[in-house]
Amino acid sequence: MAAGIEITNPSGKLIISAEGVGYRYLGQPTLVTSGSIVKYNYTTPPYNFWYGDVFPYEYEITLPNSGTPLVGVKLVSAALVDVTDVWRKIGNTWGIKVQSIATSGSLDSINSMSLTAPDVYVFCPYDNGDNTAGAGVQLFDSSGNLTFSTKHKPLWIRQGIAFSADVATYSGNPSYTWSNQTLYDNGQSASWTSLTFPIIVNAGGNAEARGIKFGSSETIYTGSAGFTVSGSTMYRKRYLFQQETRIWETDDDLGFTTYDTVVLVVDGAVL
Amino acid sequence: MPSGLQVWDSAGTLVFDTTSADVGCPVEVVTSTTSSQTKNYTAFAGRTALVLNARGYGATPTPSYGSGYPSITFPATGAAGDKAWLVIMY
Numbered sequence: 001m002a003a004g005i006e007i008t009n010p011s012g013k014l015i016i017s018a019e020g021v022g023y024r025y026l027g028q029p030t031l032v033t034s035g036s037i038v039k040y041n042y043t044t045p046p047y048n049f050w051y052g053d054v055f056p057y058e059y060e061i062t063l064p065n066s067g068t069p070l071v072g073v074k075l076v077s078a079a080l081v082d083v084t085d086v087w088r089k090i091g092n093t094w095g096i097k098v099q100s101i102a103t104s105g106s107l108d109s110i111n112s113m114s115l116t117a118p119d120v121y122v123f124c125p126y127d128n129g130d131n132t133a134g135a136g137v138q139l140f141d142s143s144g145n146l147t148f149s150t151k152h153k154p155l156w157i158r159q160g161i162a163f164s165a166d167v168a169t170y171s172g173n174p175s176y177t178w179s180n181q182t183l184y185d186n187g188q189s190a191s192w193t194s195l196t197f198p199i200i201v202n203a204g205g206n207a208e209a210r211g212i213k214f215g216s217s218e219t220i221y222t223g224s225a226g227f228t229v230s231g232s233t234m235y236r237k238r239y240l241f242q243q244e245t246r247i248w249e250t251d252d253d254l255g256f257t258t259y260d261t262v263v264l265v266v267d268g269a270v271l
Numbered sequence: 272m273p274s275g276l277q278v279w280d281s282a283g284t285l286v287f288d289t290t291s292a293d294v295g296c297p298v299e300v301v302t303s304t305t306s307s308q309t310k311n312y313t314a315f316a317g318r319t320a321l322v323l324n325a326r327g328y329g330a331t332p333t334p335s336y337g338s339g340y341p342s343i344t345f346p347a348t349g350a351a352g353d354k355a356w357l358v359i360m361y
Contacts, residue, residue: 007276007289013361015289016276019314020296020360068300068355070325086326088352137276142314150278153286157294160321202323202357217289259330262323264294270286 003228005139016148018139023070023123024130024152026271029059029096035115050111051243058086059120063092067125070155071096072199072266074119077101080239081118082226083206096120101239103228108221108240121199121271123155136267157201159265161190163236163258170254173214184256187225187237188206194232196270205226206261209238214251220244225258234263295361300325303348306316310358316340318360327354 004018016022025215039052064071073081085097100118101107126146131138136150148154168184171177178184209223222242228235238256275289275338295318312320320334320341327348334341341360348354 009275009289009292010295013293014296014315014318015292015294017298017315019298021299022299068302070297070357072299086355137278150287153280154278155297156287157292157297160294202325204324204326204328206324206328208328217328222329259324259328261331262321264323270280271283 004142016139018147020147021067021125021254022139022148023155024126024149025155026061026063026069026122026124029061029120031057031124032095033058034117035100037110037113037115040112047247049247050109051245052110054099054101054110054113054115054241056099057118059096059098060089060093061096061122063094063124064129065125065127066092067127069094070123070201071203072121072123072201073098073203074268075198075200075227075234075265077166077228077230079116079118080107080226080237081203082224082229082239083203084224096122099224099226099239099241101226107237108223110170110240110243113240121268123201126152153271155201156266156270157264158195158267159192161192161234161263161265163188163190163261163263165211165260166258168256172253173251176250183258184238184254187260189235191232192234192265195265195267195269198229199266199268199271200227201264201266202261203263204261205236207236207238207256207258209240209256210254211244211248212253212255213246214249214253218246220246220248220252227263295321295359298358298360300355300357301345302352303327303345304351305347307329307341307344307347311338312341312343312358312360315355315360321359321361323357323359325355325357329354331356
C-alpha cells in the first residue's frame, strides 16, 4: 500500500489494512420462521416409504449501512449446519436461511431426521458511523472511509479450514458400481484447533447431492452438505432436504459433488 | 505482547489479537452481476488473495498476479446478486 497502516501476524500475514473493508460483530438476527420437516407416508403397495421437504430456519437482520453481511453459525457436534441463503430483503435488511439437522438422527432419511435450532451471528462492514472520538484506534482508507475501529468487536478470524472439491457417484443399472463411496457415506474431514465456542463464517456447504431414477432424468432426492465437529476434526457431510415421491432402488443413480471452500473459524466466546 | 494489535472491550475481555489471527484481512464482499467483472486490488500489491464463496454454490474465481497486484475476474451469473464472494488478502 502507498500510505496508511498495515498490521500483520507473526507469520507475516496481513490481518488489518487501512485499505481493507474491515468487518465487525453486529449481533444475532431475529428468527422469522423456525425450520421444519414436512413429510408424508407413501403407502401404495408394494411401496411404503416417506417423502417430503426439510425447510431451513429463516432469520432477518438490519445492517447499519449498505454493506453485505457475513453470517456465522455456532459449530456444534449436535447439528449439521449449512447457511443456504443470504439475501437483501429491502433496504439494509437481509434475510438468512440456515439448515440445522440434528446429528443424533439420520441425515438422509426424512422420516428419522430432526432439527435443532442453530445459533446465528452476523458481522457487517465498518462505516463512518462507527467512528468514535476520545479513545481507541480508528483506521481510514485513502477516501476517508472507516475500515477498522476498536469501538466494536472486530471479525477475529482464528483459522481457515479448507475443504476440497470431490465427487462420488453410484452408477446403477447396468454397472452397479461406486466411485468414491467413502465421500458419499462419510463426507470430508479436516483437522482444526478446537475452540470452546467456535463460530464458522462462510458456512455454506457448497455441495450438491442427487438421486436420479433409472431410465429418466427424474430426481428422487436432493441434498447439500453442512458442517459439524467432533473433537479436533471438522466434517463436511451430506444431508437430504427434498425427497420426491419415489424411493431409491439399486437401479437408480446417486451423486455427491463438493466444491472447494474455506470455512473461517471465529471465537464466539468474545462476542 | 510481542507485536501487533490487541483490543479489549470495556469488561476487560480480549476481543481481537492480531498475533493469534491466522487468516488475513477481509477486503470486500463482491456481489455477482449479470456480466463478468474484473477487480484490480492495486492497494494490495505483493499480497496474495483468497476468494471465498460467501453466498452461492460453485467454483470460486481464481486470482491472477500478472501486474504485481491481485486481479480477480468474477463470472457473470444468471441473476444479479444471487452469489457473493468474500475477498481476503494475506
